[in-house]
Amino acid sequence: MPTQGEATKRQLLKEQREAQILDAAARVFARKGYQRATTKEIASEAGVAEGTIYNYFDSKRDLLIAMASRLALDSLHELNSLPPREDVKAYVLALVTNRFDLLLKNIDLVRALMPEVLVDDDLRQAYMDEVLSPAVSYLGEYIDDRIQAGGFRKVKTDVVARTMIGAVMSFGFLWLQERSEVDERSHEELVSEVAGLFLDGLRVRPVEENDRES
Amino acid sequence: MPTQGEATKRQLLKEQREAQILDAAARVFARKGYQRATTKEIASEAGVAEGTIYNYFDSKRDLLIAMASRLALDSLHELNSLPPREDVKAYVLALVTNRFDLLLKNIDLVRALMPEVLVDDDLRQAYMDEVLSPAVSYLGEYIDDRIQAGGFRKVKTDVVARTMIGAVMSFGFLWLQERSEVDERSHEELVSEVAGLFLDGLRVRPVEENDRES
Amino acid sequence: MPTQGEATKRQLLKEQREAQILDAAARVFARKGYQRATTKEIASEAGVAEGTIYNYFDSKRDLLIAMASRLALDSLHELNSLPPREDVKAYVLALVTNRFDLLLKNIDLVRALMPEVLVDDDLRQAYMDEVLSPAVSYLGEYIDDRIQAGGFRKVKTDVVARTMIGAVMSFGFLWLQERSEVDERSHEELVSEVAGLFLDGLRVRPVEENDRES
Amino acid sequence: MPTQGEATKRQLLKEQREAQILDAAARVFARKGYQRATTKEIASEAGVAEGTIYNYFDSKRDLLIAMASRLALDSLHELNSLPPREDVKAYVLALVTNRFDLLLKNIDLVRALMPEVLVDDDLRQAYMDEVLSPAVSYLGEYIDDRIQAGGFRKVKTDVVARTMIGAVMSFGFLWLQERSEVDERSHEELVSEVAGLFLDGLRVRPVEENDRES
DNA sequence: CATGAATGAGACTTCATTCAT
């Protein structure tokens, strides 16, 4: 009869194993894409036998689902670490930085998930519901806030939120090729430039402010 | 011995067949994704035998490459149909509309290509070189133009160009799910809203224009 | 464009191939049982590649289904070749012989099917509906006939029909072990003995005929 | 050092465990068939860990062998509970009832064993030697007895014995499908009908009794 | 040129058995 301590230890080992396999899968998926990745390679990368994978996950596909959940959790977690919203400029900068960091930190996961998200209906729905929508909502609420406080123009909140997030994400796409290209300096510059675009747009002094907003 | 006329006719037939197969492949890839699409289904969709595909293309993969070229050509062709650049607001509006239209018109192609572009190095390189970079260059040049003409703030041209294109493209991602959701009215609103964001940003009258641009 | 003759030839080839694969499968199933038989071995026995099997059958299981249909057809076909029913003794002899022959001729098929029929609900249903029930009906009708003609006692037709068929089939079970044991002489003796049992039973002169049939 | 009492208790526990596992295996085999049954499911059904099975049995196959022995024992045991042989009619009725009851009582075991018996040489040999042959011998001896006492016609004892047993067993096959169908009344009717067939055959008064038995 | 049957490598998954705890 196992003592409670032993049970806990065993539970811990199981969780470690699960993470070990999931990490390996993420790396292999990132290298090869989901379809081209083989369970054999994942097993070898994780240092376990092929059959062991199936003691922790129901199928190859299940590995992908588990990854999406991980990303969703991390995305929310990161949003909650943002600074207070008083200083608009600082806040938008932090926001952009935040999303860039999330992207960079999870670039392997993203690389693994994106292709399948594009092709698989269930997975896309899950991604939209659990990752994209919460982020759009969060950003949308902030923009609304600022509009009512008089700091932002009366834009269509949801469209703008989506545009901003999309803009940031599209850099992830760029980084898929050569991450090395993105060094520290350019990364900060990038963030400030993108934040600047969102805050002030391209135009010098939009004189006829009132002619917009039908 | 075939006359020149016959040779031309034969050439024409060949091109028709090629297009017929490529169209079928695009539809199947869009439905199933590249990996899950089978040559059997493509053949059936094209109304030819499986072997016939291999008289026109070297491999399944070759079909994908041919599609990327098609998209590249169309992308450039569309850019060339833009109106003159005098009116900044109208022009940016046209630009955004232009990219949106390209995306919508080729949504099947995009859906087929994106996943593989994310995973396949050669294909990604081709896509970047032939589709993305030309578009970024084109937009970058225009922004440079306007900066020198004093209409735009001194932004980092390439970063901003890429951000704008990425923002537009990310809507394609959204449309992968339910295109029906995007009706005419909202589509125009969308374009104007996105164009507005790029031109004027979020902030109400950035009074201290000179405090930016470190 | 294939001529009609070519189309027919091709069709013929396809049917030959199908039979070739099915025969091979029957032999392997008979040797190993369905579960232990591998598609690899079936392919090798049929002299084709493993994949070829799947050009003709949807699954390994489909091979079994096809076999059951074959047996059903053959069973009916054999019943139709029975002699006229006038001479009761000759007829029952022919009947028993007929079923024995069917069994012997298809002993491989039976050996392949029986185990799965015992275990698989769908297959069992199919076997009952298409092989057993028709045979029971056929025999039952004959017995009814004879009862009304006054030649047979008033037995419960269905029970007796099933008992007779079961008795015959159970010899198949015996033959699964060593068919060699069953030589010509003993086979004929067997048939006449079994037929005799069914016709006259074990008892010497059942004097009190009327005390049965409650 | 364990005392003798402890050793006995230990022995008892061991046998209980063994039976517990064997019962579970019988149930699972009956549900799924031997091949499709998994040791995991057997363990779960028995309420032990998978590895524990291997402390009591050498292999999954060993479970099956143990079951065959059980059935053999039960078969003999049942035969020994038959009434005295004076009244022929009553005795044959009892005999048929006896075999039917054995079959019904062990229907799960039979369902588990039959498929494998058909396919596995060793198991079939064991089944024939330990279950079938003893029953055939027993019945054969009785028939011989009656023939010499003048009550039965001079039939070929072994053939008839086998036919009778086979006829009864074939009903087991029928019951594999829906046991519910077989209620008490029909069961008794069945027994009497089958016994009647064996005793008196189909024919009304076989007048020319002496023309048989060449 | 068109056809489509044949190929066979390789994918995912299952599961009886072992063994360290």
Place this chain on the structure above:
DNA sequence: GATGAATGAAGTCTCATTCAT
């Protein structure tokens, strides 16, 4: 003795590509 995680061989099935007709 009991446990159950790990193993890895083996199985079924898919599908891009070839080639004889």
